Amino acid sequence: MKRSNWSPAISELKFAGHLIVRNKLVLVGTVIAVAVLMTATFSTLLVSPAVIVTIDLPNRLQPPSITHWLGTDDYGRDLFAMIILSTRLDVIAMLEIVGAGVTIGVTLGAFSGFLGGKLDEALMRVTDIFFSIPGLILALAVAAALGPGLNNLILAIIVVQWPGYTRILRGQVLAEKQRLYVDALRALGIGKVRVILRHIIPNTIYPVIVQCTLDLGGVILTFASLSFLGFGGSPLTPDLGRLITAGQLYIFQAPWLTAFPGLAILIISLAFNLMGDGIRDVLDPRLRR
Amino acid sequence: MFLLVFVLIGVTIIIFFLSQVLMDPLALYLTDKTTQAAIPAIIAHYHLNDPWPIRYAVYLSNLVRGDWGFSQSESEPVLSALSQRFPATIELTTASILWILVIGIPAGIISALKNNKAPDHISRLVALTGVSTPVFWLGLILQLVFFYYFAQLGLPHLPSSGIYDTTLALEYPVATITGLPVLDTLITGNWVMFEDSLAHLVLPSFALAFVSLGIIMRITRSSMLEVLRQDYIILARSKGLPERVVIYRHALKNAMIPTVTVAGLAIAGLLGGAPLTETVFGWPGMGRLAVDAIGRNDAPLIMGFTLITALMLVLANLVVDILYGYLDPRIKY
Amino acid sequence: MAEESLIQVNHVKLDFHTYAGEVKALDDVTFEVRKGEALGLVGESGCGKSVTALSIDGLLPENASVTNGEIIFAGKNLLTIKKEEMRKIRASQIAMVFQDPTTFLNPVLTIGEQIEEVFLLNPEHLAAVASRDDESENKTISNLSKQQQKRIAKRLSIDVLKQVRLGDQDRILKQYPHELSGGMRQRCMIAMALARNPDLLIADEITTALDVTIQAQILELLRDLKRDFRGSTLLITHDLGIVAELCDRVAVMYAGNIVELADVGDLFANPLHPYTKGLMKAIPMLDRRMNRLETIQGAVPDLINPPSGCRFHPRCSFALEKCKSVKPELLHVSNSHTVACHLYDEGKP
Numbered sequence: 001m002k003r004s005n006w007s008p009a010i011s012e013l014k015f016a017g018h019l020i021v022r023n024k025l026v027l028v029g030t031v032i033a034v035a036v037l038m039t040a041t042f043s044t045l046l047v048s049p050a051v052i053v054t055i056d057l058p059n060r061l062q063p064p065s066i067t068h069w070l071g072t073d074d075y076g077r078d079l080f081a082m083i084i085l086s087t088r089l090d091v092i093a094m095l096e097i098v099g100a101g102v103t104i105g106v107t108l109g110a111f112s113g114f115l116g117g118k119l120d121e122a123l124m125r126v127t128d129i130f131f132s133i134p135g136l137i138l139a140l141a142v143a144a145a146l147g148p149g150l151n152n153l154i155l156a157i158i159v160v161q162w163p164g165y166t167r168i169l170r171g172q173v174l175a176e177k178q179r180l181y182v183d184a185l186r187a188l189g190i191g192k193v194r195v196i197l198r199h200i201i202p203n204t205i206y207p208v209i210v211q212c213t214l215d216l217g218g219v220i221l222t223f224a225s226l227s228f229l230g231f232g233g234s235p236l237t238p239d240l241g242r243l244i245t246a247g248q249l250y251i252f253q254a255p256w257l258t259a260f261p262g263l264a265i266l267i268i269s270l271a272f273n274l275m276g277d278g279i280r281d282v283l284d285p286r287l288r289r
Numbered sequence: 290m291f292l293l294v295f296v297l298i299g300v301t302i303i304i305f306f307l308s309q310v311l312m313d314p315l316a317l318y319l320t321d322k323t324t325q326a327a328i329p330a331i332i333a334h335y336h337l338n339d340p341w342p343i344r345y346a347v348y349l350s351n352l353v354r355g356d357w358g359f360s361q362s363e364s365e366p367v368l369s370a371l372s373q374r375f376p377a378t379i380e381l382t383t384a385s386i387l388w389i390l391v392i393g394i395p396a397g398i399i400s401a402l403k404n405n406k407a408p409d410h411i412s413r414l415v416a417l418t419g420v421s422t423p424v425f426w427l428g429l430i431l432q433l434v435f436f437y438y439f440a441q442l443g444l445p446h447l448p449s450s451g452i453y454d455t456t457l458a459l460e461y462p463v464a465t466i467t468g469l470p471v472l473d474t475l476i477t478g479n480w481v482m483f484e485d486s487l488a489h490l491v492l493p494s495f496a497l498a499f500v501s502l503g504i505i506m507r508i509t510r511s512s513m514l515e516v517l518r519q520d521y522i523i524l525a526r527s528k529g530l531p532e533r534v535v536i537y538r539h540a541l542k543n544a545m546i547p548t549v550t551v552a553g554l555a556i557a558g559l560l561g562g563a564p565l566t567e568t569v570f571g572w573p574g575m576g577r578l579a580v581d582a583i584g585r586n587d588a589p590l591i592m593g594f595t596l597i598t599a600l601m602l603v604l605a606n607l608v609v610d611i612l613y614g615y616l617d618p619r620i621k622y
Numbered sequence: 623m624a625e626e627s628l629i630q631v632n633h634v635k636l637d638f639h640t641y642a643g644e645v646k647a648l649d650d651v652t653f654e655v656r657k658g659e660a661l662g663l664v665g666e667s668g669c670g671k672s673v674t675a676l677s678i679d680g681l682l683p684e685n686a687s688v689t690n691g692e693i694i695f696a697g698k699n700l701l702t703i704k705k706e707e708m709r710k711i712r713a714s715q716i717a718m719v720f721q722d723p724t725t726f727l728n729p730v731l732t733i734g735e736q737i738e739e740v741f742l743l744n745p746e747h748l749a750a751v752a753s754r755d756d757e758s759e760n761k762t763i764s765n766l767s768k769q770q771q772k773r774i775a776k777r778l779s780i781d782v783l784k785q786v787r788l789g790d791q792d793r794i795l796k797q798y799p800h801e802l803s804g805g806m807r808q809r810c811m812i813a814m815a816l817a818r819n820p821d822l823l824i825a826d827e828i829t830t831a832l833d834v835t836i837q838a839q840i841l842e843l844l845r846d847l848k849r850d851f852r853g854s855t856l857l858i859t860h861d862l863g864i865v866a867e868l869c870d871r872v873a874v875m876y877a878g879n880i881v882e883l884a885d886v887g888d889l890f891a892n893p894l895h896p897y898t899k900g901l902m903k904a905i906p907m908l909d910r911r912m913n914r915l916e917t918i919q920g921a922v923p924d925l926i927n928p929p930s931g932c933r934f935h936p937r938c939s940f941a942l943e944k945c946k947s948v949k950p951e952l953l954h955v956s957n958s959h960t961v962a963c964h965l966y967d968e969g970k971p
Contacts, residue, residue: 025414125295125296125299126299128292128295128296128299129296129299129300129302129303130303131557132296132297132299132300132599132602132603132606133300133303133595133598133599133602134557134558134560134561134598134599134602135557135561136561136562136564136565137560137561137564137579137594137595137598137599138303138595140564140579140583140591140595141304141307141591141592141595142307144307144583144588144591145307145308145311145312145588146311217420217421218420221421221422221423221424224423225423225424225425225565228423228425228565229564229565229568229580229583230583230584231583241423244423244425244426244429248429248569251429251432251433251437252433252437255433258426258429258430258433259430259433261426262423262426262427262429262430265423265426266418266421266422266423266426269420269421269422269423270417270418270421273417273420273421274417277417519725520720520722520725520726521725521726521727521728521729523681523720523726524720524726524727524728524811524814525728526681526712527679527681527712527717527718527720528712528713528717528739528740528743528814528818529709529710529711529712529713529714529740529743529818530709530713530739530743531709532709534739538731538739539728539731542730542731543728543729543730546730616730617729617730618729618730618798618800619729619798619800
């Protein structure tokens with residue numbers, strides 16, 4: 001592509017690069033986040049899932065050592081292996097929840113914002129109602145109502161997540177639909193649905209992407225909290241929250257059982273929060289300086 | 290004002306849906322003394338066999354009258370079980386709010402003033418860690434360190450659970466005026482128990498506050514930075530005002546506006562974290578009641594708890610709105 | 623008859639550090655403001671007028687660095703004195719009025735609070751006022767209570783609002799900026815400056831953000847104030863009309879340099895610098911028949927990579943070979959008229 005003057009493009013890149021390097025923390029976070037995703041995907045290759053059902057009582061409640069890097073739990077299972085295997089479930093839950101929440105939220109928000117009118121008003125009131133109940137507690141109530149099981153827990157948290165995305169996207173859409181190209185498209189006879197799906201949504205999705213990444217950091221906390229309280233999976237499908245529930249029984253004798261799974265949750269959440277921060281900085285650099 | 294009522298009604302609809310539609314409607318109103326024979330009367334009284342709109346109307350009117358159902362596990366009406374534990378939760382959440390105000394806001398301001406220097410980096414890291422930390426895990430770790438390890442090392446340590454030492458309270462009985470031990474012992478001059486209740490309050494309230502602390506710190510910082518870039522700050526300096534006055538009189542009030550708007554979110558976080566914190570610290574509040582109810586399959590209690598926290602959040606948001614109107618004279622209500 | 627100099631800006635050079643590069647905003651700014659005079663500083667947007675004002679008042683942003691020059695005021699170099707000293711100067715000797723009354727007034731404080739705080743900075747002055755009132759006692763009150771200070775400050779605020787021709791002062795004091803119109807807000811800002819009774823008043827494009835009718839009103843106010851104001855004024859503007867009306871002398875600025883400086887009559891009658899000539903030609907004249915408004919060809923230069931030599935040479939129809947490489951200095955053409963242009967290097971080829 002012929003350019004008569006490269007310097008604006010170069011200074012843009014310089015600026016973006018400056019941001020990333022300046023914020024080494026974001027880089028670290030992104031790397032860890034990717035590592036976490038890798039671990040979750042390949043967990044069964046790293047560690048044998050048989051660990052969950054292998055009982056080794058003579059070695060129970062061992063502190064961290066060379067053979068068991070993070071110690072063992074009350075069944076003698078290696079904690080490091082348990083954490084690796086549990087991460088998989090947490091990550092899957094995280095992705096499912098945010099994925100479904102975003103899909104619902106974006107669709108509702110886009111249509112509602114674009115079409116406007118009474119339906120839009122009504123939807124906003126509904127999101128108001130959802131925002132009036134503290135997230136964790138709403139998830140708790142829904143999970144209690146739906147009954148036990150991992151899928152019900154995931155569903156419950158999705159119920160809490162969708163209003164947020166709806167609001168964000170609707171706000172963006174309201175601004176976007178004032179733009180001239182929208183009128184042009186409609187004048188050409190392009191149907192509303194097509195305008196929304198092929199034009200509006202792709203142009204307004206950036207803040208949602210940022211929010212998603214940040215939410216990945218937050219959702220895992222909600223998920224772990226509720227599973228700590230007893231919702232969700234079963235002993236055969238451990239997740240990090242559940243590990244802590246079990247671990248806390250031995251908190252003073254074997255603190256590693258509580259400390260390390262929690263630390264894992266913290267690291268995962270932190271990584272995605274940092275990555276989200278970085279994405280936000282890169283996506284709207286103009287607002288930053 | 291109208292919106293408030295609407296929202297509350299909306300909340301009751303959600304809870305109605307959860308408890309009456311998804312679950313067995315009868316469960317809400319069965320007590321431990323209900324006999325098989327009495328059931329048809331109950332069904333008739335609460336219109337449980339009627340179409341939904343009627344059921345909802347009856348449900349709502351009962352809520353307003355104070356009939357929130359019966360808790361099997363507590364053997365008492367839901368509303369009374371909750372209201373007994375209400376003061377303890379208030380004590381916990383209020384203490385957490387104090388942590389946030391006393392640490393969060395000043396830290397945010399200092400962070401903005403010393404932008405990109407050491408204190409800023411530290412507080413940003415703390416804030417970031419705060420929003421990434423599972424509240425219940427933090428509570429457990431705090432207990433581990435400040436109770437167990439400190440005791441092991443012979444250091445003065447903080448208690449790990451409960452709202453005050455019940456054995457000690459036998460000697461120094463705690464009055465029940467407000468229901469908040471810290472206040473009650475203060476009012477009655479019961480210094481032994483005052484110290485004790487305070488000691489019990491420290492860890493749980495800090496754990497609960499930690500997450501929201503991060504959020505408030507960050508938003509205070511970023512809004513302060515934003516405000517300090519404004520033109521009216523240049524004018525203030527050009528008047529020859531001392532920097533202290535520029536910051537505290539001109540900048541701060543403006544900077545607090547975005548912070549206050551986030552306050553509602555922060556309070557939601559506190560309320561949501563309460564069940565976890567109360568469980569971990571054995572705190573006799575509503576949250577723990579609700580969590581226990583999970584294990585005992587006591588749905589009415591869980592639903593009642595949800596309703597009450599929604600009420601609290603709505604009220605808190607109202608206060609926040611009023612505060613916002615006070616700070617920003619451009620807003621008219 | 624040498625007029626006394628109030629403030630001297632000597633060869634100030636200033637750069638801004640930005641991500642895009644170093645912006646050489648001020649190249650060599652030299653001028654002085656004399657006691658009691660109104661000096662106009664004219665130029666296009668981006669030529670460095672406001673930056674110069676901010677340099678004088680010590681309000682430059684962090685990424686600015688002065689690499690050369692000095693600003694002498696009351697025997698001190700404002701560019702090197704301590705912050706606290708500069709603050710005191712701002713509180714009583716130099717006052718600035720800014721361009722946009724909407725963004726420069728604090729939205730959450732009342733007008734009263736924003737004016738009174740200026741008075742409250744100077745408790746001795748308040749005490750002096752109190753002494754003058756208390757004629758019966760005939761003693762100097764040295765210590766006033768906070769309450770008394772506030773009362774006097776309020777009274778003085780009402781007085782200064784009267785000075786800027788605002789009525790209903792009591793009510794205005796209680797109002798917030800957003801409740802007032804643009805013109806009223808600008809008068810309040812001027813009031814805040816007058817409240818200090820400064821030796822130097824800097825007015826940075828104070829009518830630019832207002833609409834034309836309000837501009838006229840403010841202009842009238844300034845004319846009135848000029849009669850009573852004892853100090854000097856540095857009037858920064860891009861509007862030659864304002865200069866003609868209000869100023870005694872004028873400095874023309876281009877791309878970070880002062881290119882011409884003269885008495886106002888002289889400048890309009892006999893503009894020397896090609897840029898000034900261009901500016902004059904661009905003004906529509908009511909008493910002359912004009913077919914076209916002439917423009918100055920070209921555009922304002924990029925200050926990250928400014929032209930070498932005379933910064934105006936790319937746009938100058940009279941440019942000499944010398945102009946491309948040698949920067950012209952400000953030289954006297956007459957006692958009161960200086961210009962920085964090689965066309966006027968007497969005798970030099």
